[in-house]
Amino acid sequence: MTSELNEALLRSLTPSVLGILVRRGADFAAAEDAVQEALIEAVRVWPAGPPRDAKGWLVTVAWRKFLDATRADAARRRREDLVDEEPAPGPAPGADDTLQLYFLCAHPSLTPSSAVALTLRAVGGLTTRQIAQAYLVPEATMAQRISRAKRTVSDVRFDRPGDVATVLRVLYLVFNEGYSGDVDLAAEAIRLTRQLAAAIDHPEVAGLLALMLLHHARRAARTAPDGGLVPLAEQDRARWDTGLIAEGVRILQAALARDRLGEFQAQAAVAALHADAPTAEETDWVQIVEWYDELTRLTDNPVVRLNRAVAVGEADGPRAGLAALAALDDSLPRYTAVAAHLHERDGDLATAARLYTEAAHKAPNLAERDHLTRQAARLNTHRSR
Known part of the structure; x- marks a missing residue:
């Protein structure tokens, strides 16, 4: 098994392994530390001989790491009754707590930056170093941010339903960071959103996934060889990824058919109209304005109104666009x-x-x-x- 396959497998298993430890009685912060140590151990030993049951191996090693840390900490002796007996080795339980981890890591008590960092580490399986590099901050700073976030949610009940909208906002924040360091955060956000879509049947989750795919499809055309930005109207559409566009449109159509419109579905509809136009001149701006009207109704977001003014300027002429713009705050x-x-x-x-x-x-x-x-x-x- 190659190191690339190892890393992909480890990161995909991270949330379910973490969920199992929490279900067994480990507090979230200690469990997350133990899982990270198990991941490091796997990177070290798997190249010589990967286990038959990767998830079971990680659960066993992470639980042992948790036990060792707990027994070594005199201040936590009171928890010995939880960890005195180690479960016998064997296949990992089938229950998947991935969805609860998404909710926990996007808990309303966390700041957006802390929720993003905790999601990338606990659900995404990234190391603190990778997250720090992606956000261009010192590793020690990111470690403190993650530690504070874990302490904040340490007493949150693991079995309570969470807020899907908050999770989606966190994932969209990750996506919009794009690429930095050795971690492609846009691709990571898509991976995590796919994982969320597999865990929950929700039209807005599908809407966000469609939006990400449609935006990501244009990525190669967004920058010139010198690194400069290329506006949408000037992009070489032959460089757009038609496979991602087709997938995004298919996911969006299925979500819209459920007639539970949300803001990410509406944003994805705008992106789909751009993707569908063979040239910039053939863009259906009238329909885009209609979708921005829906978004305004759903969110009343001033940034949406700003984007609507651009669309009005294309659909009805620049003076109509300027009139729409005049109604907005010029500090936007x-x-x-x-x-x-x-x-x-x-x-x-x-x-x-x-x-x-x-x-x-x-x-x-x-x-x-x-x-x-x-x-x-x-x-x-x-x-x-």
């Missing part, structure tokens, strides 16, 4: 960039160039700042001719 992220785009489409190049420059100063990252700066330079060059 990307507001100035949207205003610049709409003024350019309306032919007011001087105002557009000024706004692109202003938007560049507000950009949240270097790639977006460089893109907006180039837009301003392009218009200023055009005007000076």
Whole structure:
């Protein structure tokens, strides 16, 4: 078994092994530490001879690690009655607590950043080092964040139903981080969402998975060879992954057929309309506006209203888009960039160039700042001719 296969198998088994330890009486924090130690042991010994029952092996080793840690800690002697007898080796129990782990790691008492870190470690099976590298923070900082998160949820009942919407928001946060270090967080978010979809039959879980697949399908076309951003309208659609698009559309259609519309299904519908257009000019902007109207009804989110203004500008003309934009708070992220785009489409190049420059100063990252700066330079060059 190759190291790549080993790692994929270990990460897929992590939540069910952790769930078994918690069911046996281990508190979440101690169980999670024990599972991580078992994963390290597996990486060390499996290449020489992988076990026949990988899950059973991990459960046995993780439980022993838990026992060792508990017995070594005098402050936790009171728990000896829980761990005095080690269960006999054998096949791992069939019960799967993966869904409860998703709920626990996205508990409302956690901050979004802590929920993301805990989900990646406890459900995703990533190491603290990998998570820290992905989020560009020191490993010690991430270790403290994870430890605080585990302490926060240590007394939460494991058998109580959780909030699916909170779990989905956490997974979407992971997806939007994209790629950094040696962990592809977008791919990891898709893997975890697939796993969640297998554990729960919920149209919004399917909607989020469809949305991720449809966005991920465009990934190769989003950046130029020099690393610069390529706007959707300028992307080479031949580079879009048609397999992911087809899968995303199929999953979305099945979810929409259940007539329980949610925000991720509506967002996925917008993404599907973009993916369905052979060219940018053939995009069905009228239908996209209708889906943004549905999203506004569902969420009343100002960012949705901002995106709707862009769609209105494409469907009904830039002045209609500017009118929709005027009703929004100009402190919204990307507001100035949207205003610049709409003024350019309306032919007011001087105002557009000024706004692109202003938007560049507000950009949240270097790639977006460089893109907006180039837009301003392009218009200023055009005007000076």
